[in-house]
Amino acid sequence: MSNPSNSPASNSAQPAPATPLAPRRKALIIGASDGIGAALARQLTQAGYTVAVVARRKDKLDSLCSELNAKGVCALAYPHDVAQFSEVPALLKKIVADLGGLDLAVFMAGVNFPPGGLDQYNFENDRKMIEVNLLGAMAWLNPIAAMFQSAKAGQIVGISSVAGDRGRVGNPGYNTSKAALTTYLEALRNRLTRSGVHVLTVKPGFVKTDMLKAAQGGTPFAIEPAQAAQEIYRAMQKRKQTIYTPALWRWIMLAIQHTPSFIFRKLSF
Amino acid sequence: MPNDTAALFGTFATFENFGHSLQAPAYRFQPKTTEEIYAVFQLAKKHGLSVGARGAGRSYNDASLNGGGILLDVSAMNQFLEWDPATGQVVCEPGVTIEQLWQKVLPDGWWPPVVSGTMFTTLGGCLSTNIHGKNNFQMGPIGEHVLEFTALLPTGAEVTCSPKKNGDLFYAMISGLGMLGIFTSIKLQMKKMESGALEIHAWPTKTLQGHLNFIEENAPHYDYIVGWLDTINTLGHGQIHAAKYLHAHEDPHAPQNMRLENQHLPNRLFGVMPKSLLHYFMTPFVNNFGWGWVNRAKYLASLRTHTFRQAHAAFHFLLDYVPDWERAAGRGGLIQYQSFLPKETALKAWTEMLTLAKKRGLPSYLGVTKRHRPDKFLLSHGVDGFSLALDFKITERKRAGLAQMLQEYDRIVVEHGGRFYFAKNSETSAETAKAFLGEATLAKYKKLKKRCDPNGLLETDLYRRLFK
Numbered sequence: 001m002s003n004p005s006n007s008p009a010s011n012s013a014q015p016a017p018a019t020p021l022a023p024r025r026k027a028l029i030i031g032a033s034d035g036i037g038a039a040l041a042r043q044l045t046q047a048g049y050t051v052a053v054v055a056r057r058k059d060k061l062d063s064l065c066s067e068l069n070a071k072g073v074c075a076l077a078y079p080h081d082v083a084q085f086s087e088v089p090a091l092l093k094k095i096v097a098d099l100g101g102l103d104l105a106v107f108m109a110g111v112n113f114p115p116g117g118l119d120q121y122n123f124e125n126d127r128k129m130i131e132v133n134l135l136g137a138m139a140w141l142n143p144i145a146a147m148f149q150s151a152k153a154g155q156i157v158g159i160s161s162v163a164g165d166r167g168r169v170g171n172p173g174y175n176t177s178k179a180a181l182t183t184y185l186e187a188l189r190n191r192l193t194r195s196g197v198h199v200l201t202v203k204p205g206f207v208k209t210d211m212l213k214a215a216q217g218g219t220p221f222a223i224e225p226a227q228a229a230q231e232i233y234r235a236m237q238k239r240k241q242t243i244y245t246p247a248l249w250r251w252i253m254l255a256i257q258h259t260p261s262f263i264f265r266k267l268s269f
Numbered sequence: 270m271p272n273d274t275a276a277l278f279g280t281f282a283t284f285e286n287f288g289h290s291l292q293a294p295a296y297r298f299q300p301k302t303t304e305e306i307y308a309v310f311q312l313a314k315k316h317g318l319s320v321g322a323r324g325a326g327r328s329y330n331d332a333s334l335n336g337g338g339i340l341l342d343v344s345a346m347n348q349f350l351e352w353d354p355a356t357g358q359v360v361c362e363p364g365v366t367i368e369q370l371w372q373k374v375l376p377d378g379w380w381p382p383v384v385s386g387t388m389f390t391t392l393g394g395c396l397s398t399n400i401h402g403k404n405n406f407q408m409g410p411i412g413e414h415v416l417e418f419t420a421l422l423p424t425g426a427e428v429t430c431s432p433k434k435n436g437d438l439f440y441a442m443i444s445g446l447g448m449l450g451i452f453t454s455i456k457l458q459m460k461k462m463e464s465g466a467l468e469i470h471a472w473p474t475k476t477l478q479g480h481l482n483f484i485e486e487n488a489p490h491y492d493y494i495v496g497w498l499d500t501i502n503t504l505g506h507g508q509i510h511a512a513k514y515l516h517a518h519e520d521p522h523a524p525q526n527m528r529l530e531n532q533h534l535p536n537r538l539f540g541v542m543p544k545s546l547l548h549y550f551m552t553p554f555v556n557n558f559g560w561g562w563v564n565r566a567k568y569l570a571s572l573r574t575h576t577f578r579q580a581h582a583a584f585h586f587l588l589d590y591v592p593d594w595e596r597a598a599g600r601g602g603l604i605q606y607q608s609f610l611p612k613e614t615a616l617k618a619w620t621e622m623l624t625l626a627k628k629r630g631l632p633s634y635l636g637v638t639k640r641h642r643p644d645k646f647l648l649s650h651g652v653d654g655f656s657l658a659l660d661f662k663i664t665e666r667k668r669a670g671l672a673q674m675l676q677e678y679d680r681i682v683v684e685h686g687g688r689f690y691f692a693k694n695s696e697t698s699a700e701t702a703k704a705f706l707g708e709a710t711l712a713k714y715k716k717l718k719k720r721c722d723p724n725g726l727l728e729t730d731l732y733r734r735l736f737k
Binding site: 014017018019020021022023026089090092093094096097098099100101102143146147148150151152153154 | 273274275277278279280281282283286288290291292293294295316317318319330331336337338601602604663668669671672675695696730733734737
């Protein structure tokens with residue numbers, strides 16, 4: 001097992017100290033190189049958080065951090081591949097020590113590899129989606145949940161998807177990974193509520209990120225990542241359980257979830 | 270001891286400061302022996318984590334927080350090792366509280382020479398911050414009554430220190446904020462008492478100048494002196510209490526007064542309402558308007574010059590009188606800003622500071638003054654002058670303005686040759702600490718740190734904020 005605590009640190013500076021008048025809460029965003037993750041990192045640092053950003057691509061992380069740290073150190077970068085599960089405990093321990101605590105953990109990492117046709121099946125792609133979207137979340141959020149449960153405080157945000165609300169013809173693997181993630185987050189919420197830990201499930205519709213390229217067909221009601229980040233931040237503050245972003249998707253998905261199977265089977269989206 | 274990282278995560282706990290104004294989670298360990306402290310050092314090295322020490326967590330800032338690292342909670346090391354009622358010398362573990370201490374020694378006719386305003390502090394914490402009492406001008410800080418201590422250094426060495434033996438470490442570890450080693454046993458000299466009660470005199474004051482002059486002139490004739498200032502409505506309305514130990518011939522009930530049952534703070538108000546609920550009733554008044562009237566009423570009540578007798582515990586532990594009083598400040602918690610100024614400059618500096626607070630609409634809800642003298646400890650807050658402690662309630666609306674104002678306060682205090690106390694102020698910057706401690710003191714502290722803790726194992730949030 002590689003030991004990330006001995007790997008060359010890309011963080012030279014120490015974040016500014018937290019004091020009662022500048023509490024500087026601590027957040028960890030897993031999957032923050034671009035898209036909603038980067039937008040949320042901007043949102044949180046503006047709100048006075050110190051954030052640790054984790055993603056596979058070091059160059060992207062470094063450019064995000066140099067942007068965020070322009071006015072004082074508030075972001076620390078940790079390159080890491082979410083599918084390298086065995087690295088997680090040691091890296092998490094290091095991040096929490098570097099941040100000086102942990103108030104909020106956001107699991108944002110996700111990949112989408114459509115099979116490329118209604119008669120196509122690709123186990124390797126499905127496996128990658130389950131590894132990143134589901135097992136990656138479990139590898140990170142299990143130890144984080146253990147810490148928060150023990151500390152009787154903390155907030156977890158998991159980014160699932162509207163795609164997990166129904167199994168559809170286009171991308172069974174992705175639907176499955178997100179449905180399982182939604183259920184996993186719900187179970188965490190039910191476990192952790194009694195310890196004062198808040199779990200928020202976010203189900204974005206279409207967001208203008210790299211992942212949108214994987215979408216087949218139209219992408220109605222697509223929003224900017226910054227808007228999604230803002231809505232997530234607001235829901236976090238209000239300690240909501242599940243949100244759709246944009247909110248309109250709640251009604252769309254309500255209709256879709258209640259569409260009887262004999263009709264749904266015949267639909268082509 | 271948890272071997273793997275997953276088990277370590279199961280020791281994560283949230284810690285707060287006394288004012289509930291800062292929370293920091295850390296891995297909690299509660300050693301019972303010196304060997305267990307050493308095992309925690311080894312564990313920390315293995316995991317690449319720092320270790321901070323915590324007693325009762327009664328400091329107002331981040332002195333006993335170590336966010337994301339290990340917090341060594343010494344409160345379970347709370348045994349008395351020796352007590353000699355003939356000499357008044359006591360040896361105890363670092364987790365023994367001032368409450369345990371006075372309750373142990375008073376029935377034999379002794380009292381701790383220096384106590385804090387709350388009795389729940391631990392001696393380990395008291396030594397690390399070198400606490401003072403309302404008798405600082407007479408008795409100095411608690412460190413002057415330590416005959417000897419033993420401590421475990423992160424190197425694994427156990428050292429015994431007294432003013433004569435390892436003197437440099439003695440004067441640095443006391444006041445050293447737990448950054449050089451962990452106290453494992455502490456030997457203290459108690460003060461002989463003839464009565465369990467004190468005679469207290471109270472006078473009103475009308476101006477800040479009159480207040481400070483009164484304290485300076487009268488302090489030498491008393492064992493304790495403390496002032497209260499209405500810092501909301503006026504600049505100097507206040508009250509001074511001065512207390513004297515009673516001699517046996519002055520107190521007809523001297524032996525009975527030393528019994529513990531005559532020292533306890535009552536649990537109920539008017540015999541009916543549990544005091545544990547009182548802070549809820551205070552909360553609606555803790556704002557500029559409500560507390561302004563509370564202060565006016567308190568001043569009116571204090572206009573009468575009078576003399577009364579009080580048990581030691583009732584006089585000293587005012588902070589414990591209303592349990593959880595600090596919660597009355599509400600969700601944002603409270604902070605304390607205490608400045609120590611030489612007697613020549615105190616009036617000028619505090620007039621400037623209190624005027625600024627009034628102008629900004631950010632008054633302190635409590636102003637407490639004391640008389641001090643300098644001491645020989647390395648990170649000393651002692652001055653030949655006075656201290657003024659101000660309590661501020663934190664609200665979202667006031668946060669930024671308060672932060673700005675306290676920065677200006679720091680500048681004023683440093684310009685007037687003042688000092689700060691590391692169990693109190695939470696917003697001090699590294700530059701301010703350097704300015705009032707001086708380069709030479711800091712260099713000496715860092716040199717000792719290097720000697721005792723070469724790998725930099727011991728850290729707290731306060732240490733990172735001020736010294737790293």
